Amino acid sequence: MEFTIQQIADLLKGEVEGDNTVKVSTLAKIEEAQTGALAFLSNLKYEPFLYTTGASAVIVSDKLELKKPVSASLIRVADPYSSFSTLLAYYQQAVLAAKVGVEEPCFIGAGSEIGEGHYRGAFSYIGNNCKIGQNVRIYPQVYIGDNVTIGDNTTIFAGAKLYANTVVGANCTLHAGVVLGSDGFGFAPQADGTYKNVPQIGNVVLEDDVNIGANTTIDCATMGSTIIRKGTKIDNLVQVAHNVEVGQHTVIASQTGISGSTKIGNNCVIAGQVGIVGHISIADKTTIGAQSGVSKSVKESGTVIQGSPAFDYKQNLKAITVFRKLPELQRVLDELKEKN
Amino acid sequence: MEFTIQQIADLLKGEVEGDNTVKVSTLAKIEEAQTGALAFLSNLKYEPFLYTTGASAVIVSDKLELKKPVSASLIRVADPYSSFSTLLAYYQQAVLAAKVGVEEPCFIGAGSEIGEGHYRGAFSYIGNNCKIGQNVRIYPQVYIGDNVTIGDNTTIFAGAKLYANTVVGANCTLHAGVVLGSDGFGFAPQADGTYKNVPQIGNVVLEDDVNIGANTTIDCATMGSTIIRKGTKIDNLVQVAHNVEVGQHTVIASQTGISGSTKIGNNCVIAGQVGIVGHISIADKTTIGAQSGVSKSVKESGTVIQGSPAFDYKQNLKAITVFRKLPELQRVLDELKEKN
């Protein structure tokens, strides 16, 4: 996709300064941009790059006064950062929207329906009796089991796997290698030391506007549903166990694990590599620091915890400060004991 | 699959109370069940739901005395929980058993044999010279490299990858995205600061009745085999390095990592996000708490450890209790020092 600077200026309601017939085909940082790229200048710390950039065009503030000649064409707008963000979003949408149609071979089972405007990549698999909305993008090698429901405008990247009976809302994004609906880890210990499988017949439900990162795994419920509510964003390599419920607009960073039947509130922020035990509740707006181990319910909204096991964030910081001085503490204590 | 209440009562050797022609097609929790579902009541804490449930039928104790009218049909049995578990197992088996036959296109190499009653999903790949038993289910997009052996009744869910020479026993379950047989992480440091690959030519062996969770990775041995023994259950996103041996009937929870050449005993319980260093042995019946870092061999059977680095579970708990009070300890010590 190639655009003239004038086309982009019109879109952003900006003014061109320089050659308005210059064409650009990509977006880049001002310090890295080369011919054919459009960059932006918002933070004036980067202004020196404006005079040396290889970009074909740069979006700048309509108030900027040039200190030297600039070889790139300029697009002057009120808020360069916001204008550039708008372009980024257009660009990403355009790339996705370009994927339409059906590549062969791909597989679709009996009784499955799929809405208009969709993309189905080669080697993608859709089982029986699925209901898939409009403008859904199913990349190559995606697996969708029987009786799966998917809402409009959802994108499922290459090789994601959705077990039978999964429900995915509208406007969701599932990245490559995501697994939804694998068996919960349930095994009943027997008297002879062996384990018997506990059948897992529930499913996974993602509400609208949910993002799931690459190679993240969400197990199905034993019965009922493992649920990720509206607007929640989950990073790569996260584990969500059976019968977990994650509230709305919660953010969970990479490599965190949530054990079975735990309930996470709305608007929580959970950092990376956190572990949360099973059968507890985490209140709304809780913040959990990286590598924490959460072993008890959090009852008060807005709590901030850290540590393994996790407790109050500030107290944890203070305890860690003393931890580092423990050998000195020991020495002082030994001396005092000697004297007494 | 739809059954009449009478059919199910006959199966469970129970008595129907109410309309025995009612049909059910799914199983659900009594508090969530809707028309067409069969629920159960075991724990009497849930009895109030019996009088409000939307379930078409409920399995109850043959001793239960009703306090109010019930709209659902009842199936009276001696032990409702056990009867319901039986049905769950039947249900899961029936779903799996329904997958039979070969979906096209799928790939099978020269010299490979596969037993009767199997399922091969579309886009599944079987290399050369594989020996695959009876009633094996190979879901879509599974990869099975050359010279792989798989026992009877094993299920391999969508997109699992088995490198060449892998051996899988009977009655195993491998979930979506599992990788068996990737190269062990072996690189010999060279004098110039670069690394040279150490060839990894061994394989992975799973004995019978092993379960492996979604996106878990098990590396092949440098030479010989990385081995998971009979009845062991491994959760999602677990890492098992080259030449590791895990004993029988051991349970390993999500996101745990076991480094190269370590030997884990029988009947161990390893919680989530545990890290275990290489070249050590863990005795039978060892329990390792979540997020522990195990840096030394465990020699005594039945040991319980926790912490990073891990030591005795109870001592770790006591040390953590004092850790949280460290700022107070420091203050008291400073005062005493002042006085002396």
Next chain:
Amino acid sequence: MEFTIQQIADLLKGEVEGDNTVKVSTLAKIEEAQTGALAFLSNLKYEPFLYTTGASAVIVSDKLELKKPVSASLIRVADPYSSFSTLLAYYQQAVLAAKVGVEEPCFIGAGSEIGEGHYRGAFSYIGNNCKIGQNVRIYPQVYIGDNVTIGDNTTIFAGAKLYANTVVGANCTLHAGVVLGSDGFGFAPQADGTYKNVPQIGNVVLEDDVNIGANTTIDCATMGSTIIRKGTKIDNLVQVAHNVEVGQHTVIASQTGISGSTKIGNNCVIAGQVGIVGHISIADKTTIGAQSGVSKSVKESGTVIQGSPAFDYKQNLKAITVFRKLPELQRVLDELKEKN
């Protein structure tokens, strides 16, 4: 592949002792080897196995004096370990080289070019406008998005997923389930508590001689590139976030996570389950112990750190030693306080 002992002796410039027509087809440890296998004896601790081994042939030192009769044929060389390593490398290369040609069905988009001597497995997918070098092995079910570049002699195992615009160098190895180029985890919090996606339009660049372990995920940059430099080796289930740069000849063990925009130096060694926060720099030759949490930049080359949060390795060890005695410390302190 089957070779006579004489053929192998010629390759290694060794001398055969015993029957030089014996044939071998595999390599094994001396204590596990059976008929048809070639083993080696380097560490004399293993000499007793020489007299009992089932191997058809054993590589031994040209200086070794036999204490008993040996049934296996011997190949005498100057350095048995080095000779055996040479054979292992030949063996692994031979296995890889045996995969040549195109298995159908596979998919290749418009405008894509691929060099001579390549392997493309069934159900592999190559998008539009890709440039792929010579002797590249693309295993079954690999996904390669549009505009991807791949250098000569690179191997991509089954089911790895490369998003559009990824660049992979020569002599790289990507294991099964690797994901390169998934969206960075960028979401802008809005005033109403919801999150807005920050478009991620950059890519992932791997330089030459890079190895990536099974199910590891590397996110694309927001703009520009997430970069893994020449010779770096990354283990299984590692997370590398957007805009990270990892230097040359660095080793990163399993389940480690590196947050966004962090820069790791050359020749670092990062152990398993480490977490590194975003927007920091780690100096060259830094060593980071297992399960560490790194929250601050490391400025001095050759630093060794451990702990969560991580600090000097030796000080951490000393502090941990006292940590384990904290209940005793508390008791002594309480007594002193009583007295004073």
